[in-house]
Amino acid sequence: MKFDGYDTGGFFDEMFSPDCSPRLEAKGLVQRLQSLPDGELQRRQRAAEHALLQLGITFNVYGDAAGTERIFPFDVVPRVVGAKEWDRIERGLKQRIEALNLFLDDLYHDQKIIKDGVVPEEVIHSAKSFRSQCVGLNPPRGIWCHITGTDLVRDGDGQVYVLEDNLRCPSGVSYVMENRQVMKRTFPQLFEATRIRPVVDYPSRLLEMLESLAPVSVLSPRVVVLTPGAYNSAYFEHSFLAQQMGVELVEGRDLVVADGLVMMRTTTGFERVDVIYRRIDDDFLDPLTFRADSALGVPGLMDVYKAGRVGLANAPGTGVADDKVVYAYVPKVIKYYLDQDAIIPNVPTYMCWQEKDRKHVLANLDKLVVKAANESGGYGMLVGPHSTKREQEEFAVKIQATPRNYIAQPTLSLSRVPVLVKDHFEGRHVDLRPYILYGESIYVLPGGLTRVALKKGSLVVNSSQGGGSKDTWVLSNGGGGEAEGIR
């Protein structure tokens, strides 16, 4: 299968240099793909899709009576990240998470960063995801964000930026694991010849981190994963992680607070729970503290948490760091707490609540990407160059009505990677979501989820909007003088 005629289209291509020669780190992969006989790659793509279907890694198509299910679209051509580049990304993410965690702890205690005039008070107190109920909370060892999935993108000039921080309940890590498993089934020889950093130990690292959150008096802690239930779109991931860690997957109705402890209902009575990896939002966690109408949570849970008798990951209240206006201050946050410059820069961000920025945004709606400050999943968004006049006018009205709720960024020219389209390769835009665990120390899973906008020309990679995924290969150090990492 040849790359002849593959066109990088003037974008930054993750696999090819502008002169159409393979990048150093992708050389081995390109050679091997080229050496496959005609039709072989398509056959393997189908085999991979079949494997995903058989594994049941699917989502329901709503409103289809025949019970049709689709797999989360998967492209068989991996995305390769070189060892050197990855080292920089890893350092950058560790730096960012360390600073954001100090920031959260400060926000819910003394708010020194506000008093020192680095972040304006109104930005924090107007953030929907700031939880006044969390003021004064003391999570074990002062760690709030145990699991983070940070969205990275690369612009046309090759620079990697942080696009979004996800400190609430980032999902997708199960696809990283499953994609890797499917790729190993599909291309065993490629794995033998290439030195790719493993992702398989993520569940054990996650479990170790979660166990470290147990009350100190508990010798062998019982960890559970708390899910909203089998109809949640991320349910596959919840059960996958519970299974891989060998812990119980519980729903709110399985848990109850009794005698100051969290208990689960079992066939032989009630048993104590020590750590909860919760995959439901703060709002639904405890109807006595947060939303009273929540049927998903556990009444009284927060009291047990405050008393230090149960661990929660992530700690409630971390969502404030996901706010897109707060995001704009992260480089300053890093400087303030760590006295360092951000290793991975932010995308320049206009904050509509500031008059000067707002004027600029309103005058350039056709060029900018506008985002609602508190949405995720690609919702509440205007991609200027791809929008109609009418959509721009609608956003102008919304921005003027609630300026705090909107930010804008230049439309990035997201980097591309080749995907298999019928019998040839075409470039498609991608992002990258690495996963970071913060326990005794900070760990970054090598690679992460590469999401790809499968629709031609599309810049939106979210699965709800026609996105798919790819396996991400981070090469090992020490490949010697040859092409990096490939023997």
Next chain:
Amino acid sequence: MLSRVADSIYWMSRYIERAENVARFMDVNLRLMLDLPLGAEEQWEPMVNTTGDQKLFVSKHPVAARENVIQFLAFDASYPNSILSCLRSARENARSVREIISSEMWEQLNQFYLMVNDAAQSQQTMDEPAEFFAAVRNASHSFGGAMNATMSHGEGWHFCRLGMQLERADKTSRILDVKYFILLPTPADVGTPIDDIQWAAVLRSASAFEMYRKRHGRILPEKVVDFLLLDREFPRAIHHCLIKSEESLHLISGTPLGTFRNPAEQRLGQLRSDVAFAQVGDIITDGLHEFLDGFQTRLNLVGRAIFETFFAIRPLAEGARFK
């Protein structure tokens, strides 16, 4: 083990076993029809009667003909006990306990479901129903194999086996009942070769023909009933299913066999010992159909007691037991 999880595992395996048995008793009917003397009409109504769901069937179909009975029992998505519905329910239950069962079990069940879903949309299935029924049987066996070979034989596995064995006991009783409903061309045919052929078909549908031969040799109605009802060793015999169910129940609770500490153990123990000491001659004299009817009712009570004992979420007022 979480009550909710135990409940889901139990129903997952019950539904799989149910799907297998629906295929089995449609298979028995297909075989019976093949052996009918020339000129006799096919009988599909008895099929519907054995399920106990004839009311729903009649409301949808004016007559019980081959095509619509198969459609109803195999693929009617609005009929909760059709093979397709059973597989859907089994899979939904499995989905909610995916981290408890092994990946192999989940994959097997998922493939099973996809196979049935495909078959439901293919004309070939109606042309060759026997092939489809055999595929369902094999898929269910593969699931059982995966379950035995890849899941630890602990509490979850015992709930799995409990559900499977109780369902199987119920369905073997219904397969025996099919013969009751099937009419012989004339009453004088009782004990004739046609009668023998029909009993042999019943045995084959329970995969029991060969094992029966080894045990009893000639096909005699009384011996067939004895084998499918009272044999201790044949895995689809009702007595055997009750022995295994009771074993699992007691391994779950830790109560010694021969005693009981909850209504589930009490009811199942009574039923198992009644069957253990029953005489096939008495059963036939008193009426096999009546015996099977009574058995099914008592088995339902066992099911209800299991629900009350293990799955019903108890109010806190009863006091939390700490471990």
